[in-house]
Amino acid sequence: MLNVPEMFGSAVFNDEAMKKYLPKNTYKDLKQTIDDGKPLDINIANVVAHAMKEWAIENGATHYTHWFQPMTGITAEKHDSFISPTSGGRVIMEFSGKELIKGEPDASSFPSGGIRATFEARGYTAWDPTSYAFIKDGSLCIPTAFCSYTGEALDKKTPLLRSMECLNREALRILRVFGDNETTYVTTTVGPEQEYFLVDKKMYEKRKDLIYCGRTLFGARPPKGQELDDHYFGSIKPRVSAYMKDLDEELWKYGILAKTKHNEVAPAQHELAPIFDTGNIATDHNQLTMEVMKKVAEKHGLVCLLHEKPFAGVNGSGKHNNWSMSTNTGKNLFDPSKNPRENTRFLVFLAAVIRAVDEHQDLLRISVASAGNDHRLGANEAPPAIMSMYLGDDLTEVLRSILSGQEYLAGGRPVMHTSAEVLPNFTMDTSDRNRTSPFAFTGNKFEFRSVGSAENIACANFMINTMVADVLSDFADQLEKAKDVKAAAEELVKKTVIEHKRIIFNGNNYSEEWVEEAAKRGLLNLRSLPDALPLYTSAKNISLFTKHHVLTEVEIRSRRDVLLEKYSKIINIEALTALDMAKKDIVPAVSAYIRELAETVSVVKSVDPEIEPNAQTELLKKLNNLLNCFVKKISELDRAVVGAKDIKDEAENAMYFKEKVLASMQELRAVADEMESNMSAKAWPYPSYGTLLFSV
Numbered sequence: 001m002l003n004v005p006e007m008f009g010s011a012v013f014n015d016e017a018m019k020k021y022l023p024k025n026t027y028k029d030l031k032q033t034i035d036d037g038k039p040l041d042i043n044i045a046n047v048v049a050h051a052m053k054e055w056a057i058e059n060g061a062t063h064y065t066h067w068f069q070p071m072t073g074i075t076a077e078k079h080d081s082f083i084s085p086t087s088g089g090r091v092i093m094e095f096s097g098k099e100l101i102k103g104e105p106d107a108s109s110f111p112s113g114g115i116r117a118t119f120e121a122r123g124y125t126a127w128d129p130t131s132y133a134f135i136k137d138g139s140l141c142i143p144t145a146f147c148s149y150t151g152e153a154l155d156k157k158t159p160l161l162r163s164m165e166c167l168n169r170e171a172l173r174i175l176r177v178f179g180d181n182e183t184t185y186v187t188t189t190v191g192p193e194q195e196y197f198l199v200d201k202k203m204y205e206k207r208k209d210l211i212y213c214g215r216t217l218f219g220a221r222p223p224k225g226q227e228l229d230d231h232y233f234g235s236i237k238p239r240v241s242a243y244m245k246d247l248d249e250e251l252w253k254y255g256i257l258a259k260t261k262h263n264e265v266a267p268a269q270h271e272l273a274p275i276f277d278t279g280n281i282a283t284d285h286n287q288l289t290m291e292v293m294k295k296v297a298e299k300h301g302l303v304c305l306l307h308e309k310p311f312a313g314v315n316g317s318g319k320h321n322n323w324s325m326s327t328n329t330g331k332n333l334f335d336p337s338k339n340p341r342e343n344t345r346f347l348v349f350l351a352a353v354i355r356a357v358d359e360h361q362d363l364l365r366i367s368v369a370s371a372g373n374d375h376r377l378g379a380n381e382a383p384p385a386i387m388s389m390y391l392g393d394d395l396t397e398v399l400r401s402i403l404s405g406q407e408y409l410a411g412g413r414p415v416m417h418t419s420a421e422v423l424p425n426f427t428m429d430t431s432d433r434n435r436t437s438p439f440a441f442t443g444n445k446f447e448f449r450s451v452g453s454a455e456n457i458a459c460a461n462f463m464i465n466t467m468v469a470d471v472l473s474d475f476a477d478q479l480e481k482a483k484d485v486k487a488a489a490e491e492l493v494k495k496t497v498i499e500h501k502r503i504i505f506n507g508n509n510y511s512e513e514w515v516e517e518a519a520k521r522g523l524l525n526l527r528s529l530p531d532a533l534p535l536y537t538s539a540k541n542i543s544l545f546t547k548h549h550v551l552t553e554v555e556i557r558s559r560r561d562v563l564l565e566k567y568s569k570i571i572n573i574e575a576l577t578a579l580d581m582a583k584k585d586i587v588p589a590v591s592a593y594i595r596e597l598a599e600t601v602s603v604v605k606s607v608d609p610e611i612e613p614n615a616q617t618e619l620l621k622k623l624n625n626l627l628n629c630f631v632k633k634i635s636e637l638d639r640a641v642v643g644a645k646d647i648k649d650e651a652e653n654a655m656y657f658k659e660k661v662l663a664s665m666q667e668l669r670a671v672a673d674e675m676e677s678n679m680s681a682k683a684w685p686y687p688s689y690g691t692l693l694f695s696v
């Protein structure tokens with residue numbers, strides 16, 4: 001029988017392991033660093049390193065690696081063994097405090113957006129003691145931050161940690177104003193729900209587009225997609241179920257709180273949700289989860305696709321970033337309590353988020369911008385590119401009452417009557433769900449739904465943390481001076497809601513009317529990454545990040561360039577893949593099929609010249625026309641790709657790739673899909689959408 005409690009965290013140097021392997025004093029010092037952010041002395045680090053090594057070796061590790069999250073989006077690791085030579089050609093296993101605290105990977109192969117000149121290609125990784133070390137494939141993995149020789153952040157974790165510190169600082173000021181002298185630390189809590197697709201590995205291997213790009217670049221619609229809504233929460237197929245079971249067990253070993261699993265809307269699409277953790281750990285765990293998902297799939301003859309839009313015509317995948325703030329005394333600051341109207345502190349925090357989202361719509365959009373996610377945002381399945389907030393009936397009523405000065409009329413929560421004797425009645429969730437909203441209040445947390453499935457959630461979270469901290473800082477400036485805090489806070493909430501209520505929208509975000517209405521309200525509609533990214537370096541944003549020491553101006557510029565460049569590179573790879581498939585597989589396949597048809601026509605005629613093989617002739621003509629058109633589109637795409645070579649500016653280049661290259665790829669695809677629909681399945685060179693989506 002599976003002993004889950006015993007298995008849970010067995011690959012992690014967690015609190016229990018620390019207690020067991022560390023001397024009491026060292027444990028206490030390390031805990032202070034973890035819990036209160038106190039710096040760690042090198043002598044203590046030496047003791048910790050030794051204990052970690054002992055634990056790791058006992059658990060089968062021979063190597064260690066600094067595990068970090070460069071701006072490529074995936075995690076990076078470079079493995080060193082513990083061995084150290086002694087006399088007589090023998091070795092001992094060693095690991096020092098210095099090796100634990102600091103690593104020096106050659107940074108020149110990681111994107112830096114021009115921060116790091118090649119002559120100082122050295123980069124440093126620095127141990128993040130707030131996230132537990134763990135063993136993966138025989139290596140002790142030490143979560144680290146990654147920065148340049150001159151100290152600029154080259155990774156996703158550093159700004160996240162900085163933003164958590166700054167949010168803590170500003171939130172504490174607000175708590176103090178409200179007389180809370182007990183709380184010493186405020187942290188963000190994050191629970192990312194991860195969507196993914198599973199496809200058969202044998203089918204996957206037949207598709208260059210999936211192999212090189214993670215998404216299909218061609219593929220006619222299958223007769224059945226998701227229109228029957230029969231997949232969502234449907235019973236899980238045995239092969240998928242075996243995968244999910246294995247996945248849970250692997251994740252539990254890493255101390256990841258994998259909790260919920262179910263089928264998603266699209267065929268072959270599934271979701272995994274963990275129990276929330278602090279922002280930093282949730283981020284590390286999500287990165288690890290994505291890696292484990294892929295590995296476990298291989299074992300089952302499957303491939304896990306994390307791309308935001310692997311298939312056109314069915315839903316793409318996202319990551320719902322559930323976000324809240326909580327005190328070290330265990331209070332959730334976004335818990336509205338029984339009577340939110342009277343809960344002034346809650347209202348102040350709520351107002352801060354409303355204002356932050358309104359003032360920094362651009363940053364929220366930038367935080368989820370990627371070549372993959374662009375296919376999803378704005379399609380009628382995922383939140384639109386327009387940022388807005390959903391508050392639900394209860395909080396909307398609270399705000400109405402504040403603005404009008406009238407009584408708050410919520411009363412108790414409505415009871416849901418099931419009208420069957422045997423079923424219990426229950427109270428309804430006060431935040432009735434609006435699944436179309438990008439930033440929804442869901443009971444006691446906010447759910448940011450625009451994040452892409454393949455993205456590192458650090459980015460969305462450091463942006464949210466910083467913008468909320470910025471507003472809290474301003475609120476604290478005002479409230480700290482107030483004589484009557486409650487009255488001043490009420491007034492502040494009212495003023496904030498009046499100024500920023502345009503960001504609140506409880507209706508259907510997928511509707512055409514909302515696009516018009518949002519434009520009237522003056523909300524941004526940044527449809528693609530090339531539209532959004534140039535705003536990263538606006539005066540407003542530079543001032544925001546530098547004021548709170550989350551990013552320097554140099555770091556912001558580098559991030560903007562890295563993202564723009566990555567976008568252009570991805571579309572370039574996609575275009576080259578599409579061209580390769582078109583020229584090497586599709587054109588020959590269609591030509592061969594046309595020839596087959598032509599032979600049929602002549603064979604039929606040779607039997608009896610009176611017979612008219614109309615069906616074949618018509619199909620032949622049709623395919624021949626399509627093929628001519630296809631070949632023309634190939635040369636157009638060829639030219640579009642070449643045209644990018646002359647553009648030097650990153651922003652201009654990304655825009656070019658979107659408007660010329662991506663657009664041209666789509667035209668090429670349309671013709672290919674039409675040909676596929678008119679050909680015999682055997683003659684088409686790739687497994688069809690139907691096979692990919694329904695064969696597992």
Ligand code: ADP
Pocket residue numbers: 189190191192193273274275276277320322323324325332442444445
């Ligand atoms: P769904 O959105 O699918 O209906 P839930 O609302 O139950 O699911 O929860 C989704 C996610 O929100 C889970 O990962 C859960 O751990 C996370 N979550 C719950 N409470 C908090 C919180 N206070 N802070 C951050 N995340 C939370």
Ligand code: MG
Pocket residue numbers: 193320447
């Ligand atoms: Mg959700």
